[in-house]
Amino acid sequence: xxxxxxxxxxxxxxxxxxxxxxxxxxxxxxxxxxxxxxxxxxxxxxxxxxxxxxxxxxxxxxxxxxxxxxxxxxxxxxxxxxxxxxxxxxxxxxxxxxxxxxxxxxxxxxxxxxxxxxxxxxxxxxxxxxxxxxxxxxxxxxxxxxxxxxxxxxxxxxxxxxxxxxxxxxxxxxxxxxxxxxxxxxxxxxxxxxxxxxxxxxxxxxxxxxxxxxxxxxxxxxxxxxxxxxxxxxxxxxxxxxxxxxxxxxxxxxxxxxxxxxxxxxxxxxxxxxxxxxxxxxxxxxxxxxxxxxxxxxxxxxxxxxxxxxxxxxxxxxxxxxxxxxxxxxxxxxxxxxxxxxxxxxxxxxxxxxxxxxxxxxxxxxxxx
Amino acid sequence: xxxxxxxxxxxxxxxxxxxxxxxxxxxxxxxxxxxxxxxxxxxxxxxxxxxxxxxxxxxxxxxxxxxxxxxxxxxxxxxxxxxxxxxxxxxxxxxxxxxxxxxxxxxxxxxxxxxxxxxxxxxxxxxxxxxxxxxxxxxxxxxxxxxxxxxxxxxxxxxxxxxxxxxxxxxxxxxxxxxxxxxxxxxxxxxxxxxxxxxxxxxxxxxxxxxxxxxxxxxxxxxxxxxxxxxxxxxxxxxxxxxxxxxxxxxxxxxxxxxxxxxxxxxxxxxxxxxxxxxxxxxxxxxxxxxxxxxxxxxxxxxxxxxxxxxxxxxxxxxxxxxxxxxxxxxxxxxxxxxxxxxxxxxxxxxxxxxxxxxxxxxxxxxxx
Numbered sequence: 001x002x003x004x005x006x007x008x009x010x011x012x013x014x015x016x017x018x019x020x021x022x023x024x025x026x027x028x029x030x031x032x033x034x035x036x037x038x039x040x041x042x043x044x045x046x047x048x049x050x051x052x053x054x055x056x057x058x059x060x061x062x063x064x065x066x067x068x069x070x071x072x073x074x075x076x077x078x079x080x081x082x083x084x085x086x087x088x089x090x091x092x093x094x095x096x097x098x099x100x101x102x103x104x105x106x107x108x109x110x111x112x113x114x115x116x117x118x119x120x121x122x123x124x125x126x127x128x129x130x131x132x133x134x135x136x137x138x139x140x141x142x143x144x145x146x147x148x149x150x151x152x153x154x155x156x157x158x159x160x161x162x163x164x165x166x167x168x169x170x171x172x173x174x175x176x177x178x179x180x181x182x183x184x185x186x187x188x189x190x191x192x193x194x195x196x197x198x199x200x201x202x203x204x205x206x207x208x209x210x211x212x213x214x215x216x217x218x219x220x221x222x223x224x225x226x227x228x229x230x231x232x233x234x235x236x237x238x239x240x241x242x243x244x245x246x247x248x249x250x251x252x253x254x255x256x257x258x259x260x261x262x263x264x265x266x267x268x269x270x271x272x273x274x275x276x277x278x279x280x281x282x283x284x285x286x287x288x289x290x291x292x293x294x295x296x297x298x299x300x301x302x303x304x305x306x307x308x309x310x311x312x313x314x315x316x317x318x319x320x321x322x323x324x325x326x327x328x329x330x331x332x333x334x335x336x337x338x339x340x341x342x343x344x345x346x347x348x349x350x351x352x353x354x355x356x357x358x359x360x361x362x363x364x365x366x367x368x369x
Numbered sequence: 370x371x372x373x374x375x376x377x378x379x380x381x382x383x384x385x386x387x388x389x390x391x392x393x394x395x396x397x398x399x400x401x402x403x404x405x406x407x408x409x410x411x412x413x414x415x416x417x418x419x420x421x422x423x424x425x426x427x428x429x430x431x432x433x434x435x436x437x438x439x440x441x442x443x444x445x446x447x448x449x450x451x452x453x454x455x456x457x458x459x460x461x462x463x464x465x466x467x468x469x470x471x472x473x474x475x476x477x478x479x480x481x482x483x484x485x486x487x488x489x490x491x492x493x494x495x496x497x498x499x500x501x502x503x504x505x506x507x508x509x510x511x512x513x514x515x516x517x518x519x520x521x522x523x524x525x526x527x528x529x530x531x532x533x534x535x536x537x538x539x540x541x542x543x544x545x546x547x548x549x550x551x552x553x554x555x556x557x558x559x560x561x562x563x564x565x566x567x568x569x570x571x572x573x574x575x576x577x578x579x580x581x582x583x584x585x586x587x588x589x590x591x592x593x594x595x596x597x598x599x600x601x602x603x604x605x606x607x608x609x610x611x612x613x614x615x616x617x618x619x620x621x622x623x624x625x626x627x628x629x630x631x632x633x634x635x636x637x638x639x640x641x642x643x644x645x646x647x648x649x650x651x652x653x654x655x656x657x658x659x660x661x662x663x664x665x666x667x668x669x670x671x672x673x674x675x676x677x678x679x680x681x682x683x684x685x686x687x688x689x690x691x692x693x694x695x696x697x698x699x700x701x702x703x704x705x706x707x708x709x710x711x712x713x714x715x716x717x718x719x720x721x722x723x724x725x726x727x728x729x730x731x732x733x734x735x736x737x738x
Contacts, residue, residue: 198517
C-alpha cells in the first residue's frame with residue numbers, strides 16, 4: 001500500500017459560529033426539558049458546586065540501582081519508579097446534586113470526549129445529565145487520553161483507518177450514509193468525528209481497567225455506570241467488584257460476562273466467571289441499548305454481521321441474567337420505532353430523546369434521587 | 370539495568386475525603402478572593418453559560434487504493450484517511466464573561482490537567498480564573514492526551530523516570546524536598562503528581578503545535594495565552610501568527626523566540642525569526658514567572674544549572690523585546706520575596722497568591738474586561 005501525504009489546514013471560523021448558534025438553540029431546549037427532571041436549573045446555565053480531576057487505580061514499576069539527583073538525565077542510572085496504568089477522571093458536581101453519581105467509560109479508540117460533545121458540537125450525555133442534577137465522572141481508561149502514562153512500552157501505528165471505523169460504527173457503508181442516519185451530514189462533522197479517535201498508549205488488560213474503574217467508584221460513591229462499546233466488558237466486571245455500582249446503562253456493549261459453563265461461542269467478553277460473582281449482576285438494574293442497521297439475517301457486509309452477532313449474544317445474556325433473578329433489559333431502538341441510530345447512540349442527532357428514555361428508566365428504578 | 374515490577378493498589382478513601390475537605394475549605398477562601406475580581410460569583414459556585422469540547426488545527430493523510438466497505442477490516446486495502454495532529458480543547462464559558470478568554474497550553478509530558486488541579490486536589494488556575502469571569506480553553510496539544518491521534522507512528526517507552534522529573538521540576542534533589550518547597554509533602558501527593566505525566570503519541574513539530582494553537586484562538590476569540598515550560602516556545606510563535614493573542618503569561622518557559630542574528634547560544638526556542646515577525650511580540654504585554662531554587666552561580670546539580678541558563682536567557686530576551694519597544698517583564702519570584710516555588714508555579718501550594726499577582730498584572734494592562 002502506497003501512501004500519499006496531504007496537509008490540510010483545519011480552521012473554519014464559520015464552523016465555530018455554527019457551534020455557538022447550535023449551543024444557543026439547544027439552551028432554549030434545555031429550559032424546557034430540564035424542568036421535567038430538576039428544579040436546580042431553570043436558566044439553562046450549569047451551576048457547579050465543584051469540579052476537579054484525579055487519578056484512580058494504577059500500578060508502579062521500579063528499576064534497580066540508585067538514583068543520582070545530581071545527574072538526573074544519566075540514562076544508565078536506575079533507582080527510579082514509574083506510576084502508570086491509572087484512570088484519569090474529570091468530575092463535575094452540580095449544586096443540589098442527587099445521591100447517585102454517573103460514571104462514564106468510553107469505548108475502543110475513544111476518550112471521555114465521547115460523552116462530552118457530539119460531532120456537530122451539541123451537548124453530550126454528561127452535560128445533559130449534569131444539568132438534571134447528577135454528579136458526573138468522566139473517565140479516560142488506563143493507557144488512553146490524559147491517562148496516557150503506562151508501565152509497558154507500545155508501538156503506535158498511524159495507518160489511515162477512518163473509513164474502517166465509519167463503517168464499523170454504522171454511519172454507513174463508506175462513502176454512503178445509511179438511509180435516515182442520525183449523524184450530521186457534512187465534511188466538517190466527519191472531520192470532527194474522526195478527530196475524537198485516540199490510540200492506546202499501552203495495552204492495559206481488563207483487570208487493570210476494572211481496578212481503575214472500581215477506584216473511581218470508591219471516590220464517586222454510589223453511582224450509575226455508563227459504558228460504551230468495548231467499555232461494556234470491563235463494566236460488568238466493575239459492577240461485580242464494587243457494590244457502589246448501583247445500575248448499568250450500556251450503550252452497544254461488544255461483550256458480556258456470563259457464568260462459567262454458560263458462555264456462548266463468539267462472546268467478546270472473555271471467559272465466564274464463577275456463578276457467585278455473576279449473581280452480583282442480578283442485584284442491580286441494567287439497561288442495554290442498540291441502534292439501527294443491525295440486520296435480522298446474515299448479509300454481505302462484515303461490519304453488519306458483527307453487530308448482528310453481538311445483538312444476538314446480548315439478548316441471550318439478558319435471558320440468563322433474568323433467569324437467575326436479575327433485571328436486565330435489551331432495548332433494540334428500531335423495535336420501539338426509534339430509527340437511524342449509529343453505534344454512537346449517545347451523540348447521535350437524537351441523543352436528547354435517548355437521554356430522556358434513560359432518565360425515565362432511572363426514575364422507574366428509583367435511581368434518580 | 371534490571372527492572373523489578375511491583376503492582377500496588379492505588380485507592381485511598383481517606384485521600385478522597387481529604388480532597389473534599391480541601392475543596393470545601395478552599396470554597397470559603399474563594400468567596401473572599403473572588404469578590405475583588407468579579408461580581409458574578411459570590412457563592413463560591415461556578416456558573417457556566419456553556420461548556421464543550423472541540424478539535425482545532427490538524428492534518429489529514431490518505432492511503433492510495435479503494436476502500437471496500439463490505440470488508441472494512443481487510444488490512445490490505447487502502448483508500449482511507451487518517452485525521453490527526455489536532456489540538457483537543459475543553460472549554461468553559463461563565464455567565465457574564467469578560468471580553469478576553471484564557472487559553473492554557475501545558476508543558477512537556479503534561480496535559481491540560483496541569484491547569485485543572487494540583488497534586489493535593491486544590492483548584493488549578495483554570496478554575497480560579499473561570500470563577501473571576503474568564504472563559505477558559507484547556508488544550509491538549511497535538512499528540513498528547515485526548516489529542517492522541519497523529520499521522521506518524523511512534524514508539525512509547527515505559528522506562529521508570531519519575532525521579533528524573535521530580536529533580537528537573539525542582540521539587541528537590543530526589544529523595545530530598547527543597548527546603549521550604551511549596552509542594553505538598555506525602556507519598557499520596559507525589560503519587561498524584563507523577564500520574565499527571567502522559568507521553569507523546571507522535572512527535573508533533575513546532576509548526577503543527579503553533580497551527581493548532583492558533584486555530585484555538587480562531588475559536589476562542591481575543592484571549593490571554595498561558596504557557597508552561599515547553600509550551601513557551603510554540604506560545605511565542607502563536608502570538609506572532611495570530612492577532613487574537615492579546616497577552617502572554619508564561620510560566621517558566623524553556624525557550625524563546627529571538628530575532629534572526631540575535632539568538633544567544635543555548636536558547637531552546639529554535640533559530641530566530643525575521644525581525645518583522647519578532648516585532649509582533651513587542652505589541653502585546655508579556656509576563657514571565659520563574660520560581661525558587663535557581664542558583665546564581667554554577668552548581669554540581671545538572672538540573673539547577675539548566676534552569677540557571679534558562680533564567681539568564683529569559684532576562685536577555687526581555688531586554689531585546691523591550692529594546693524593540695516591547696513590554697515584557699521577567700518575574701523571578703524569590704527576588705520579590707515569594708519563596709519555595711517549583712517548576713509548577715501554577716499548582717504549587719501558593720498558587721492562589723500567584724494567581725492574584727497575575728490578576729493584578731492583567732488589571733494594570735487593561736486586559737481584565
